[in-house]
Structure formats: structure tokens, C-alpha cells
Amino acid sequence: MTTRSRTIVLLALLLLPFSVSAKQETVWSFVDSVNPPGDWEGKGLDSAQMTDVGLLVQTEHEGQLARDTKWAHGVDTLRVTYASETPTTMQFRWHARGTPPSHMVVLPVGLEQTSIPLTLDLDLTQFDQWDRHTPRVALAFEPGATVVVRALAFTGYNVFEKARTAWSSLWEFDDLRAYSINFLWGPQMTYNPIARAEIFRHFPPLGNSFNWVAYAVLAVLLAVLFVRYCLAHRNMGAVRREIAAICAIFAVFWVFLDVRMGLEIMKYLRDDYVAYFSQPPERKEFRDRGHFHTFVGSVDPLLKAERRYVFLAPSAWPFLGLIRYLTYPSLPTMPGEGQKDVRTWVVFERPDIAVNADGRLTEDGNPISLPGEVIHEFEPGTFLFRTN
Amino acid sequence: MLAAAFLIGISLPTAIGWLIVRTMEGGTPVLFRTERWALGFVLGTTATMFLAFVLNVTFGVPFTRWGFLLPQIIILAGLALFQWKYLPSASRLPLPAPQLTLPHFSLLIKSLIAILSIWFLLKLAAGAVLLTATPVYQDDVFNNWNMRGKLFFVHQELVLDIPLGNETTAAEGVSSYPPALPLMKTFLATVAGRWDDGLVNSIHILWYLATLVLVFSLLRRLLGAGWALVGTYILASLPLFLMHGIVPYADAFVAVHVLAAVGYLFTMLQLHQTNARALPFLRFSALATGLLLFTKNETLLLHLPPLLLVLACAIGYLRWRGTMSAKDVLCALAWYAGCIAVIAIPWLLFKWSHGLPFGNAKPIGGLMLAWQENVLLSIAINTFLEGNWLFLFPLLFCLLAVRRRRALASPLLVCTAFFLMVYAGQIALFLFTGLSTEVLRQTGYARGLLQIVPLAVVIATALLADTVDAIKKD
Numbered sequence: 001m002t003t004r005s006r007t008i009v010l011l012a013l014l015l016l017p018f019s020v021s022a023k024q025e026t027v028w029s030f031v032d033s034v035n036p037p038g039d040w041e042g043k044g045l046d047s048a049q050m051t052d053v054g055l056l057v058q059t060e061h062e063g064q065l066a067r068d069t070k071w072a073h074g075v076d077t078l079r080v081t082y083a084s085e086t087p088t089t090m091q092f093r094w095h096a097r098g099t100p101p102s103h104m105v106v107l108p109v110g111l112e113q114t115s116i117p118l119t120l121d122l123d124l125t126q127f128d129q130w131d132r133h134t135p136r137v138a139l140a141f142e143p144g145a146t147v148v149v150r151a152l153a154f155t156g157y158n159v160f161e162k163a164r165t166a167w168s169s170l171w172e173f174d175d176l177r178a179y180s181i182n183f184l185w186g187p188q189m190t191y192n193p194i195a196r197a198e199i200f201r202h203f204p205p206l207g208n209s210f211n212w213v214a215y216a217v218l219a220v221l222l223a224v225l226f227v228r229y230c231l232a233h234r235n236m237g238a239v240r241r242e243i244a245a246i247c248a249i250f251a252v253f254w255v256f257l258d259v260r261m262g263l264e265i266m267k268y269l270r271d272d273y274v275a276y277f278s279q280p281p282e283r284k285e286f287r288d289r290g291h292f293h294t295f296v297g298s299v300d301p302l303l304k305a306e307r308r309y310v311f312l313a314p315s316a317w318p319f320l321g322l323i324r325y326l327t328y329p330s331l332p333t334m335p336g337e338g339q340k341d342v343r344t345w346v347v348f349e350r351p352d353i354a355v356n357a358d359g360r361l362t363e364d365g366n367p368i369s370l371p372g373e374v375i376h377e378f379e380p381g382t383f384l385f386r387t388n
Numbered sequence: 389m390l391a392a393a394f395l396i397g398i399s400l401p402t403a404i405g406w407l408i409v410r411t412m413e414g415g416t417p418v419l420f421r422t423e424r425w426a427l428g429f430v431l432g433t434t435a436t437m438f439l440a441f442v443l444n445v446t447f448g449v450p451f452t453r454w455g456f457l458l459p460q461i462i463i464l465a466g467l468a469l470f471q472w473k474y475l476p477s478a479s480r481l482p483l484p485a486p487q488l489t490l491p492h493f494s495l496l497i498k499s500l501i502a503i504l505s506i507w508f509l510l511k512l513a514a515g516a517v518l519l520t521a522t523p524v525y526q527d528d529v530f531n532n533w534n535m536r537g538k539l540f541f542v543h544q545e546l547v548l549d550i551p552l553g554n555e556t557t558a559a560e561g562v563s564s565y566p567p568a569l570p571l572m573k574t575f576l577a578t579v580a581g582r583w584d585d586g587l588v589n590s591i592h593i594l595w596y597l598a599t600l601v602l603v604f605s606l607l608r609r610l611l612g613a614g615w616a617l618v619g620t621y622i623l624a625s626l627p628l629f630l631m632h633g634i635v636p637y638a639d640a641f642v643a644v645h646v647l648a649a650v651g652y653l654f655t656m657l658q659l660h661q662t663n664a665r666a667l668p669f670l671r672f673s674a675l676a677t678g679l680l681l682f683t684k685n686e687t688l689l690l691h692l693p694p695l696l697l698v699l700a701c702a703i704g705y706l707r708w709r710g711t712m713s714a715k716d717v718l719c720a721l722a723w724y725a726g727c728i729a730v731i732a733i734p735w736l737l738f739k740w741s742h743g744l745p746f747g748n749a750k751p752i753g754g755l756m757l758a759w760q761e762n763v764l765l766s767i768a769i770n771t772f773l774e775g776n777w778l779f780l781f782p783l784l785f786c787l788l789a790v791r792r793r794r795a796l797a798s799p800l801l802v803c804t805a806f807f808l809m810v811y812a813g814q815i816a817l818f819l820f821t822g823l824s825t826e827v828l829r830q831t832g833y834a835r836g837l838l839q840i841v842p843l844a845v846v847i848a849t850a851l852l853a854d855t856v857d858a859i860k861k862d
Binding site: 176178179180181182183184185186187209211212214215240243250253254255257258259260261262264265266268269272276277286287289293318321322324325326328329331 | 504507510511514515517518521522523524525526527528530531534535538539542551625627628630631632634635637770772773774775776778779782783830831832834835859860
């Protein structure tokens, strides 16, 4: 057997344990009312009982259910399957080894109101305090909660799965946003599917920059080259070839990033095509501005005759500056400023603004305008109103 | 109609710029043909908008179609007449004008160049659609650059008060910016007869392309076509630089002026030791330096002082070496003084007389000096770990360390010293003043860096070529 063959066999043997160690999952299902998953210790809750549909928690006081984990594997993610009578906040708590025994780290989790079971995926690795082998976890509920917990699934990923997810994370792209003119996050590596799906929904994004990989590879190669050159007193011809190889690897990293970032620009265009260019006027949505541009385009001809108009939107930024630019020389007045002389009201995404029986606009039930009528309704809460 | 407006709106300033550049070359054409058009476009657009500004504030010439066109046509005719009467025709030039010739590459290299060129064109096409066909989106577009262009278009004069303040987006103070860029948008809209976002934004991609052409030409003259392609690819591959080609902000517009001002000074110094055809480059640099002051506020405080310093050192060095006569030195200084004075004096007088601040939409007098936490970390993340610059800055800093003699003891020093001074100046501002928020929130740091990134590419490519040469020789 040649040296090369021996090396390959040795590597294969060394890597074998990783390949047999597949993704591991521990599911605590509460649907089987006869065999609840493990011994849970309740504290402070009014009621927590097993039912056919899961663990029903009803409480008017804050309380928690806790148990020891006894997991045979590390855990990276948690999937909660639940139903809830009202929107509420549940806390997922864990004890991190090395901290005082009574100390639990608290992760608040928002639960939607739903009668149909929903799943909630949590990437626990994004929290510095997360302990993959935590000995104890708990679920805590706030007063007034009525929640059915159907199952808790704790999943751990092996090194190959993490590497595969890290690779596929590189092809997740950010959207074109207001900050894209100042910086582009670039490719990020995450290590489980839940984090991968959420990379750019966080600010800053989840994961680690891919650039670390390039720097690490190049640093190792340069260090090896340096050691070989200095210690082995190799001739310059051999070193030159190795430098050329390192330069080629650097160029590959460069072109790879160019392709990755270029595809992000293409993705911006694709997003705009799908949500904006290809849609009929009433369904056009432009990035995070939604229907704003379409709406303003539809009312702009009606505003041309107006020197000023009142503008109401969910927030001043970015809509006030935008509408000023788009409708100039017609100008929006600041809310609460000079509205008496102005007949036209432009209302965007304000479902709390309505027309009362007197024909006046109301905000939280209080009249804010003279009587008039809606001239153009784009969608509920988005319309143009003109006083008589 | 919009296409015709675009063509007319671009052609006239470009033709004027071309004639100015050609006049500056005199009897010794030194530029590549494409380079002359690119430089003519860059300098011509800014110069004609400066002319429109001066005519408006001094004689009340309105920003109407003919208010723009008539002075441009007169200037164009004057320059053409001057050229016809005083400059030799191409057949009687004392030296042949440089032609662009590409070396013979292997099939592998040709294929690589073809693939990367197609890839670049795809990105450019996607970017062009985003630039011209989507609604305005970024803050400074609708609060500053396009807003002011529309104001000038509607009122047909230089309006300084934007009628409604927007406290959230801090529109107050943007009138202190030089009006060159908004005026170019106004000009295009007046030619078309209406305001169209696609039309007025389209010019930004031309500034981006002009930067690529100038980088290619500078490197081609210095290192040959092969390395020029490498450098141009490096610049074209930078994602944030492409973003600034396809989003109507002003930083790529500043960058191309900085490149022309410093890059041609570097070329002059490089050539002057061996070649009598160096002086025209100094004139291009002088004009670009003057016009640079009419692009954005920070150019006066951040770019002009280091530029004048490297100019003084370069000319002093040539005089000391005896390769530049006293007459040429005086002539060079007169060019710079004249160009800077012609642009800066009217603009600064206007600012001073209208109480406009000298900082970037904020007064600079009130900045308190104090160490700002976490700025260095934010700078490191933006420079080395995000997708903005690929690996340009690790490459550049490594090359500066390894080839420091070439970077600091050769004509390249002009670029290196300017780059390092401006970069250090920006970092000092962020480290010791309240402007640190521009780094911590990542709103200003990268855009400041972007203005000198074409120069960084020129330096990196020159040092890379030098490194490869050194390895080959060992």
C-alpha cells in the first residue's frame, strides 16, 4: 500500500464516526395522555393537565413546568408545537452548566392565538448562554395563558450536517433595503436549518462571515509556506510554484465571492420583478414600502391641483420624505400642522382612521377633520379624503 | 423622447468635456480614445453644471431648457473653433496618439476574460434596470439628490429651502451640498420637458462606467493591458461600488473626480522622468481637482489638503531632480491655482453669503473631541468581514506591508500617500468625534471609503504587478 493510499484509508477511518453520527432528535410528545414525556415539576400554575390534544396549561398566575433533560446528544434547535386561546408570551428556560444551580436563562417566545396547532422553530445556538447539554429546561407561562403544548422537539446536528448547512447558507441572500447603499452583509454561515432560514431577518444577521474561512485557509497556507521556506531551505523555484498556487486559491475565493454577491444583485431584480414589475397595478408591492408607490401614483393626479395636503401614515420615515418628493410641488403638511386650510387628506395604511356618521375623519374615535368624502379608496385604511 | 433627451443631455456636456480635454492635450495627444471620451464626460458634466450654477446666481439665467442649452452651445462652438484654428489636426500631430492594443493571451485567459466580462455585463444589466425602472428608494435620493434636482426643475432657479423639513430623515442642511449632481438631473429633465426618475437617475451608471474606463486606462499606461484588465476586474467586482453605480447617490461621482485628480498627477510623475508627454496629465489633474470641490462638501476638507500636499511634494521632487524646469513648475502651479480658484471662490462665496455649513450638511465647528468606543471594531467588520469590498483591503494592506518600498519610494507614493492620508483623516474623525455614529450605524464609513476605492484598486494592482515581477526575478 502506497503512502497516499494509507493516508486515504486513515482519513476515512477517522471520519467514520462523523458519518454514523446522524442528526439526533429528542421529541417530547404530550399527545399521548397515558404516557407523558418524563417527570415534570409544576410550580405556580393553576392547572396543567394531559389531554388527548396535548398538555393543557391554564393559569391566572405566573408559573412554570420544569424537568431534567437527560439528553443523549447536544441540542441546537427547538421546535414547539402548540395552540393558544390568546396571544401570549411563553418563556423557554434552561440551566447552563457552571452557573448557580437555581439560575435559569430565560428566552421569551411569542405565541400566536390559534386553535389549529402551529409550530415555532427556535435556533438556540444564536444565544451565547445556550448550553447544548443543559441538564434542566422549563416552560413558563404568564398570567391569563391558556395554551396547549403538543410537542417539544430538541434537535442536534453533527459536524457534516453543520458543514452542509453552512454551505447552503452562503446562497441565502439579503433583500435590497435602505441600508444596502451603506453596506452589504455578504455571505453568512449558519449551522442548522432554522438559523439558515432566518439569517437576514435578524440585524445583524445570524451566523459568521464566510470571509473567516478564506482568511483561515490563506493563513494556514501562508504559514505552511513560510515554515517550509525557512526551515527546509527550499529553493526559490519550488516556493514560486507554491506562491502561485496560493495566489490561485485567493483568486478562486475572490471570484467565488464576486459570483455570490453578483447573484444577490440579480436576486434584488428578481424580487422586484415578482412583487412589482409583473403584478397588476393594484397588487404591486415595492420592497418594504408595500403599496406606497402604487398608491401615491394613483392619487398623484388628484393632488396636482392642491398646494398642500395632510398626510397620515404609520410612521414619518420614510413615507413623509418620499411623498414630498413624489408629489412635489404639492406638499404634505406635518401631522397636526396647518391642517385648517387644507382640504385634502392622504391616508396610507392607517386602519385606525375612519369616516364617522358626520362624514368626518376620526382617529381613535375622535373627529380630526371637517366633513367630506373619500374620493379614492385604494384599500381599507389607505385612501384620499377631501373635505366639503 | 426620454432616450433623445438622455442622448442630448449627455452628448453636449461630454462634447464640451472632450474639447476641453483635447485642448489641454494641445499638440500632444496623450490619452486613449475611449479614455478621452470618459474623462470628457466626467469633467464636462461637472464643468457645464458649474457654468449653469454661476450663470444662475450671477445673471439669473434660469434652469430652463434654453437656459442650460444656450450657454453650452456657445461654449461648444467656442471650443470647437479654438481647436480648429489653433490645434493641429490628427494627421499633423508631432507624436502618434496612443492606441489601445491588447496583448495576445492564451485561450484559457481569453476564456476567463470572456466569462468574467459576460458576468459583469449581466450584473450591469440587472443594475441598470434597478436604477432606471424602479421607484426611488434610498433616503438621500428622495431627501437630497433627486429632491433638489426636482426643486430646481420646478422653480427653474437655485432653491435653497426645501419647503417641508423632515426631522426623521434630517433633510435640513442638504442645501449646503454643491449642486452639480442635482443640476445634472435638472438639466436632463429640462431637455425631456418633464421629470422622470429613470431618466434623471440613468447618468449614475455612466459615472460608474467612466470610473472603470479611467482605471483601465491608468493601469494600461502604467502596467500594460493584462494588469489593466486585472485592476478593472477588481474594481468591477466590488459589490458596494456596483451598488453606487446603480443607486443615485453622489459618492461614485466624487470617486471618479478623485481618481482623475490623483491618478493623472501620479501619471504625470511617472512619465515625467522619461517622457516629455507628461505635462498634459498635470492639467487634467488640475481641472479635476478644481471640479472635485463642486461635487460634495467633504472634498474641500478631506481631499483637497492631502492632494495639494502630494502635488507640492511631486513638483518639488521633480524640480529637485532637475527633470522639471522652473517655468514648468510655475505653469503647473498656475494651472492648479487657476482651476481651484475659478471653482472654489464662487462656490465658497456663495456658501458663505447664504450661511450654508461647510460640513456634510452639518456644521463642522461644533465637533467635540473625545475617544469613541467600538469604532475600530465596526471599521474592521465593515472592511474585512462584510460583502462590500470582497478581499480588496486585506490584499491592499498586505501588499502595502510587503512592497512598502515600491508603495512609498516611487511615483506610486502620490496615490499611496493620498489614500492613506484621506483614510487616516476619515478614521480620525470617526474615532474622536461624534461622527462615530456614521461608523457604528454603518451609515457613512463605507461611503467615505468608496470615494477613494478606485485609487485603492490602482495601488493594489500596481503593487500586485510589482510583487509578481519580484517573484519572477528571484
